[in-house]
């Protein structure tokens with residue numbers, strides 16, 4: 089029997105292999121982490137009009153995120169109240185009704201049940217008001233990013249994100265009309281634990297010069313070494329970026345310029361990116377205008393790859409499998425021709441066909457193999473690099489240090505350990521029961 | 526008769542070209558393969574999504590047409606790959622670097638190309654569609670099968686061809702292969 093306190097040492101310098109591979113730990117994570125966090129569902133631009141919907145997941149639970157006829161945002165569990173089939177099978181679209189395939193009960197996009205075809209043949213009339221889809225109890229959005237939580241008493245999204253908003257706004261607020269997500273998410277499965285893709289984006293830029301040395305040029309790595317910072321505004325969240333010196337030319341500072349799209353895309357896209365950068369100081373202030381982002385993570389499983397402008401969610405599918413979702417994010421008011429170029433800043437290197445992503449996912453799969461072996465539980469993983477180097481910063485919120493410091497991961501795992509410890513006896517009993525079954 | 530003969534010759538030449546190409550890729554001769562593409566090559570892999578059935582199209586083949594499931598290069602969705610010569614160069618170049626850790630040891634592959642159909646010939650430009658199955662065995666991992674279709678624009682180059690455009694339509698519902706970043 090595993091003790092939670094054995095999974096993460098008190099200073100989080102050691103993390104057990106079982107934290108990654110044990111099915112009982114995974115059951116605890118469902119309740120302690122995913123049951124009590126704000127989980128990313130989608131972006132408001134994906135559901136602009138009444139009737140628009142997209143699919144989402146909260147851990148393994150399928151969700152329909154939709155805009156109702158009243159123009160409000162709704163999130164419901166995608167499972168029929170009759171026998172449980174998913175009532176929505178499309179990735180996205182616009183509709184008046186979801187019709188369940190089995191017996192054709194039909195639901196509005198807001199989740200309310202409107203028709204039971206068999207009703208006229210029976211004398212007792214079911215109360216349709218109580219038979220809608222199960223709503224996600226809390227749904228809130230910030231900067232167009234919609235989150236849901238299964239925890240009715242969770243703190244408001246704003247305070248949950250806290251100072252992470254400072255770092256996210258350094259990107260979002262650059263654009264007068266915000267950003268949008270291009271198309272349906274790319275979704276693919278990787279035989280890895282969900283936490284590793286997350287850890288990778290939270291702050292592990294330090295694998296870049298090594299795992300990706302055949303692709304990332306040495307100058308790019310040198311720049312990270314020289315001016316890269318890792319900030320942890322709150323344990324579980326993280327932001328890495330380069331803080332470019334004042335007077336850095338636009339070529340080397342503007343968002344988007346380092347992507348393949350911009351490098352190959354010609355003058356139109358360059359001019360567009362320089363225009364955004366020209367307004368950055370006024371829009372986000374001096375220090376944030378000089379931020380050239382790398383990777384971000386929002387607890388527990390949302391990440392943002394600023395350098396290639398992609399949002400990603402690591403959805404667990406058991407301890408050894410993730411369904412990874414990613415979207416290319418582009419400025420909402422860019423001309424279509426520019427949007428098409430900028431989306432390739434993402435797909436050139438990331439997503440299921442990306443040349444860097446294929447190196448990452450290989451490493452993540454191999455890590456799960458190492459986490460699932462026997463006779464090595466007395467050899468937990470070392471997470472102590474840079475211990476104590478993190479310090480408050482005069483202009484940036486949170487604890488800040490060089491990108492080689494693994495504080496971002498220690499902070500994440502301390503929060504994760506507390507989350508597992510917070511699982512109530514009642515929940516733990518349910519988990520034990522589920523295992524018996 | 527001679528028109529018919531010409532078509533048979535064309536078909537033969539195209540098929541031989543594809544077999545040669547597949548052999549190079551399976552033998553990891555990516556540098557030689559790279560000489561088979563034009564510098565203006567467009568290499569695209571649309572993404573594939575699950576769409577709502579459009580009630581107004583019921584009774585028509587269009588209702589469930591494959592085109593509806595694709596996010597292609599010319600619309601505003603999010604294709605999986607939209608690459609040119611530079612992207613392919615990076616992929617080829619990486620294969621021969623000692624520090625491309627993730628490909629060491631490299632995967633073993635075997636491609637079978639079939640259903641080769643010449644859709645049109647205009648001067649020296651051929652439009653050809655073909656299907657492929659690709660077996661992929663990755664050391665330390667597992668074996669995988671890839672299945673897909675390629676829509677090519679080929680340009681006559683002496684007694685061979687060059688690939689000027691390739692659209693790769695993968696057959697997936699869920700992507701459960703390690704990477705779609707191979708040379709298909």
Ligand code: FES
Nearest residue numbers: 168170171188191
């Ligand atoms: S299961 Fe949905 S209508 Fe019966």
Ligand SMILES: [Fe+2]
Nearest residue numbers: 295300444448
């Ligand atoms: Fe990486």
